[in-house]
Structures are given as C-alpha cells and as structure tokens.
Amino acid sequence: MDSAKISRVHRTLTYLIHMKAKAFLANALVVLTSFTANASDLDLEKDELKVGFIKLTDCAPIVIAKEKGFFEDEGLQVEVIAQPNWKTLLDNVISGNLDGAHMLSGQPIAATIGFGTKAHIVTAYTLDLNGNGITVSNNIWAQMQENDPALDTPQPKHPISADALKPIVEEKLDEGEKLQMGMVFPVSTHNYELRYWLAASGIHPGMYTETDTGGRTDADVELSVTPPPMMPQVLEAGNIQGYCVGEPWNQQAVFKDIGVPVTTNYDIWKNNPEKVFGVTKEWSDENPNTHVAVIKALIRAGKWLDEKDASGNFVNREEAVRILSQPNYVGADYDVIKNSMTGTFTFQKSDQRKMPEFNVFFDNYCTYPWYSDGVWFLTQMRRWGQITESKPASWYFEVVEEVYQPDIYLQAATLLLEDGLIEESDVPWNTNGYKPATTEFIDGIAYDGRDPIGYLNSHTIGNKDPEGLAKK
C-alpha cells in the first residue's frame, strides 16, 4: 500500500517534470547526449538478438532489460520470445534459433556434462534467488493438519517440514499406492528442492539409475515432469497430489482454491540460486563483446528490480509486475503476479505473509555466477543418481569452471562501474567464486562448495561416495 502510494506520487511528479521538459526539448537533446555517450563503447559483433524465456516471474530481469531500454542503451535490439517448455528452449539455444535464454540453473551444467541433450552451455549471470514453492492439494493439506495439529491454525508456524506428510505417504504405501508429485524438469531446481524437502523428513523420492531415467527407483513418492502452467490443472484433476514450481503457479492454486502452498524454497535453503542466463560456449566465443553488453543490461535490470527506498520497500516492483502481466511476457493476472513479486506470499486465504526475499534479483551479490552454486547442483545430480558414477572433488570444480563465467560478469560490471551505473559495493570483486559454508537448510546440514564429497556423505538418503575422492 505504501509503496503503491509512493509510486503514484512518483509518477505524478515525473509527469510534471516531463511537461516542463517538453518546453526545453532542445536542451533535452544535450541531456540525452551525455546519457548515451557511455553506451555502445563495446564493439558489438551482433546487435539483433533473440532471447527465450519461460512464462515465470523470474524471467523479470530479461523482460525489464528490454522494456526499460537497458538493452537499447547497449545498442542491442532484443526480441524476447516465450518458449513452450524447458526442453524446446534448450534445443532452440543449441540450434541457434535463440541467442540466449532464461534457464534453470541445472540446465547449463547438465547439458555440459551430457545428462540429457549434450552441448557446452555457459552462464555469466544468475537471474535470481528463491522464488519457488511446494503446493499440496487441499485434501493432503487437511490430512497434514490432522497429523500435526500445530498446522491446524489460520497461520501455522514456518518452516513446515514434510514430517506431517510422512504418515500419509506410509498409509498410501500400505495400500499399495504411491503419492504422486509434480516438478518441472529433471534437472530443475524444483526437482532437487522437492527431493531435498521430502528426504529431509525421511521420505525417499526415488533414484535415477542408468536404466531408470524417470528417477523412481526405491521411491516412496513418485515425481513426474509437468510443465509449470499445467500444474494447477493437473493437481485439480488428481493426477498428482502436490508439486514444486515457480511463481505465479503456487499463488494461482491458492486463488483458485485448488491447493495450499506449504513451503517455499526460501525455507528449504535460504537464498538458493534459481535461474541463470545461458548461452552456448560457441556463441559466447564468437560474440564476446555482445555477451558482455547483454550482461551489462541484465545487471542494470537486476539492480532496478531490487531498488529500495529508505524504508526498505521495493520502488520499481509494481511497474515490473505491470510489465510482466502483459500477454507476451508472463501474462498472468496482475493481482496474482503482484503477490510474490512485491514481497508478500499467500499461503492460504487466511495466511498472507510478508516475504521480501521471496524473489531476489540483485541483493546478496546474487547475480554473480558463483562456482559454489554450480557445485551444489552437481552434488544433487550425483546424490539422486543422475550422475551415475563417483567423481573426485576436482571433477566438480573443473565442470563448474567450464560452465560459470565470472570473468565476463566482472568485465560487464567494470564497464558499468566506470559509467557510474552501479556502486563498487554491488559486486564481489575479489572472490574465489565460493560462498562461505552455510547451514541455512531446512535440515541444518552444512554445505561448503569446496567439499562436495563430504557434503554428499552428510545426507542419509541418496548416493554416497568414498571419502578418498574428496582429496583427488
């Protein structure tokens, strides 16, 4: 409400300023000159780009870079094209139909190591942190509340673990059935988060093996792939009893009375990396300056999205939501997208909470391509058997260094800093690419990107590797 008021006042003011500016249009030209002077210093190899995205709110930096003219400031004309699913999106990037795309963090890594389609994909920019939720059907939620009366209040205490779900799973197993849950892609963060959440409460989500590419071996709960926009419908139809997906598809379920989001990935792992901007290695090598220009525009978009006023409210998010709700972008209703994007999340109609960090687009150095993020995804691929063999720790480091390109990010950041468009404190200039160890997981297990083998072995459920590999 406050920020709404502020943005309205802001607009009225800008409008008045505009009216004045009109009178001095000639002067305006001079202002413009100084503004564009710092732009196209880069010698672009290509200036008309096609960028793909999936209709999820975390495509925001790409859309904003286009709509707020950050791409144009770099001399780029960018067409932003919706893709029907993650597989097609990746195929289009590989085939060259798209220059780059909004990707799941796991996609560049999986493509590079050859799980699924093989292609060397790199990323120099992380689009956002958090932003996913796990939703269960109304019926399952009612049963969870019966199992744990603490949940049976209008506003239960968070985080909610899968403990209350376990008896339901066991009951189903006794009847010879398995609970079905949906996620969006085999190497998606959603798959790993849902697995993490289930496994943290001792529910086995199933293993991938060489012969089982569906990941259902030994499963207590079977996970299957459903495209994000289909999730609410499939849940309502009863094919699945719960799902893990990005926004706006959790909020849709609440507004349509189909299901209840029980937890967000912020509670599963605080400030976890979510989507990245991916291009092929080949493209990046052929168009190094264009790549830097794109990253420059994205950094500015990220910063714009996370801009806050003195009292800590987002300044630009409402405008961002307005843009995202256009039919050629995310296209969902303004009021649905607005929820999570402006820092509130509705768990039930009686339970709307402030979650300012539900989507992070710039703070916490989140846009920097951290090696440690890549290592985490690799450990999850190994934990659930998508990587079928044991690998030494050094292999993990090599792979992430092939995929994550902090050099390009820092080049872009340096140029922006020279132009005065970002602050020195916005970028981690001297880092080795590994975030400090953290225990901010739902089960409190410590993760240190420099010790992937030790991390793998600290979990009860999932693959474990010989300790000896840690030093190799």
Added chain:
Amino acid sequence: MKFKILKAIDVAGLQMLDPVVRLFYGETPREQLRKIVLFIVIPVLTIILSVLLWSYLAPRHTTKAGEVPTPGVVLDAARGIQQFHTWENQKADDFLLTGEARQNALAAVDTRIAELTPLSVAAAASVEEAKATQQAYREKYATPLEAEYKQLRNDLKAKEDSQEEALIAEADTLGVNDVAARQAYLKKVAAFDAMEEANKETLRAFKDKIDAVYSEKFPVLEAAQTTYNTIEAELQYLSKRRDYLTADNQELKIASAQIELKELETGFLSATTGKETFKAAERMLKKQESIDRIATSEYSRPWTFPRQIWRSLACVFLGFFIATAIAIPLGIFCGLSRVFMAALTPFIALFKPVSPIVWLPIIFIIVGGFISDPDVSMFHPAFLSSAITVALCSLWPTLVNTALGVASVDKDHINVARVLRLGLVSRLFKIVLPSALPLIFAGLRISLGVGWMVLIAAELLSSSEGIGKFTWDMFNNGSSESFAQMFVVVFVVGIVGLVLDRIMIVFQRLVSFDGAPTAL
C-alpha cells in the same frame, strides 16, 4: 443480368443468396420465400439461439480453474487482443516518427497521461476501500468461527483422549481368555473408532464453513481491480510510448550520436601524436557504424495475433503447395499405372493415419540438419518444419483423388486419343488431366481443410509463430482471460477455415464442366 448473377453466386458457392436474387427479379415469390426461410432465416435463428443458450449456460458452469466465458467476455477478449496489436503497432510507429509529427504525438500522449493520472489515483483508492471491506467482512465472520473451531477441536480431542483412557483402563480388567467379554470390548473400540471418524467429519464440515467465508466473492473489489488494472495498463503503455517519442526515438538517437560524432571529429582533427590520431580515427569510424545501425534498426515488435494469423496462412499455403507438388504427380502416376499404384498403396495406407504430432519431431530433426545457421536461412526452421508437417498430413486426399480421377477417365476419350495417335504428353494434358480436374480439386479442397486443422497443432509443438503458438502462449498465461482467448481462437480458426474452403469451392466450380454437386 439475372442469370449472370445467379451463375456468379453458384460458382462462388453462395447458393443461399440464390432465392434472394430470384425474389428480387420477381420469380415465383412463394417458392423463393420458402427457400429464404430454409437457407437464411433458419441458420440465422439457430445461431442466435445458440448464442443465447451459450450466454445462459456459461455463467452456470464454473470450475476451480476458471469460468466459462460468456459471449460478452469473449468479445472483450477479442478487443483486448486487437488492442495489444494496435498498441504494439503504435510503438513501432512512434520509434520512427520525426519532427513535427513526433512533437504532436508526444503532446497527445502527455494529454492522455494527464487525463488518466487522477483517474488512476481514484481507482487505486477504491481498490483499497473494497479491500478494507473484504478484510472487515473476514474479520467479522471468519475470526469468531476460527476461535469456535479451535474450541471445538480441543473439546473433541479431550473427549477422545478421556474415552481412550477409559477404554485402556477397561482393558486391564478383561479376563485373559474371556472370549465374550473381549468380543464386547472389541465392539466398544470399533464404536470409538467410528466416533473418531465422525469427529473428523464434523471438523471438516466446520472448516468448510470457514473456507466459505474466505472464498466469498466481492464483485465490487473485482470490478475496482479491473478498472484500476485497465487504467494502469494504459498508463504503462503511454509511458513506453513516451520513451519511444523521446529518448528511444530513432531520430533523436541519431541526432545525439551525430553530435558525438562531431566531437570525435574535432578530436581526430586536433590529435597530435600518432597513437592518439589512430585511436580517434577508430572511435570515429565505430560511431559512424553505430549511427548506420540505428538508422536501419526497427522497433523489435512482439508477434501479435493478427500478424500470427497471416503467418499461419503463409505456413499453411507453403505446406499446401508442397503437398500439391508431391501429391498430383504421384497421383497421376498411380492413376496411369496399376503397377505404380500397387507399389504405393502400402505407403499410402501406412502413412495416411499418422498424426502431425508424430511427424513434427522427426521433421524437426531432419530440417535442423539442413539449416545450420537459422539467421541466414530463408525460412525459419520451425516455420519450415510446420509447413512440411502440414504437407505430409494433407497430401493424402489429393493423392488418392488424383489417382481416382486419372484412373476413371472415360474410356471413349482414351479411345479418341488412340485414334488421333496422341503422344503421352499431349494425351496427359489434353485428355486425362482435364477430365480428372474436378476430382483433383475436390481432393485439394479436402487437403487444404486438413492442412489448416493440422497446422495449429504443428505450430503449437514447434513454437513457430502463428495461431498455434498464440493458443499455447495464452493458455500458458493462465490469466483470467485465457479461456475467453481460446474461444476467440476457435472463431478465428473456424472463420479462416470457412473462407479457405469457399475459395477452394470457387476453383473447383471453375474447373467442373457439369456443375458437379459440390455445395456445403
């Protein structure tokens, strides 16, 4: 004159107009009126009736996923689609506007913003007000219910616990092998379980009551939100237009770049050291290049529905053309030679029923192999794949009809050809094809219909821009308008299909000598 018009109507396949013309010329009024009622009044009535039925039934069928849109809502959705198209075109135009025209457009935009800004503030206020009402309603009705629920749950739980304890205590008194007593006890436990189940039911029913309060609809709030969103969407659009009329305008961008170029030029002319001169020269050239680039650049406009319809038409005609180019020659050979026919029959039988959804991925891989760099290829690979899919699914009717037409040429005609000692080529073009044409065109007409139907699925899968992709994108949006947009697609696809079919009928009529029955 009258017969000319009647003939034109007949060829165009618009027979329902026939009685109108005849009536106009005063021919057997009774009979013509009867025909008008049959061919015009009754269809129009059924259309009106079904629209009425639709608007009556639609609001009575709601699912959780959304409401079935009424005709009015569908019309609004169509307007929304059209508006998006107009807005995008406007932005593209604004980008290129220069001089006076740009100033005028800017003034118009500013006036409109000035008009809308106070409206937006008012609309926001009424949304807040409606929200407060909703909140108050919830607090008034839900909060006491929630408290009551909590009380009830605790009471029931306490009762269950005490009974359970009592049962356990009773169990202690049971004799070890006392079958009768134990049977009785078992019944008591069963009754206890039943009570637990009943309590659960009670609680759930109570909960539903609370949920009902939260789900209570507030039409005032919804209306206020819609108004506010409409205004804000337009303001967003206007502010974007402002950008394209000022900072992002092509003319202004070039102008400012030219000023920079001038500065660079001065720098270049006054440079003293060799290194500096070289650098300045390079910078100047780069600037010149970027000016050239801006001068040829265009607003990168997203695909809008009207443009997607045209693209779909292009795609279906390309596919149809490929299909025709394959099917007619093959069909002729099949018709001429029994051996050829026998050789081809298994393939026709095997491939005819294959769905476009199966063809597409295969074709995608094949086409992808030929197009290594999509930027330089004439056709977009997805577009080409969709067209080939259309071709593969739609060539069968033409093929079969051509074969049939060629095979069933009148024996007398063939004999005449023999007598005249016509060569193969002239026999083909003078005798066989002309008499097979009506059937070939009947086949083509079916092919085009099939192609149009298949295209939507192919575009949807290949994400080639067109009606299919529009459908999928709007479905993926999951907005409150999505369903209505699907209805718009239904009508657009239907109408375009109808027009295509009529065009084919005209062709078919034009090549038939005998006015073969082709109506419908």
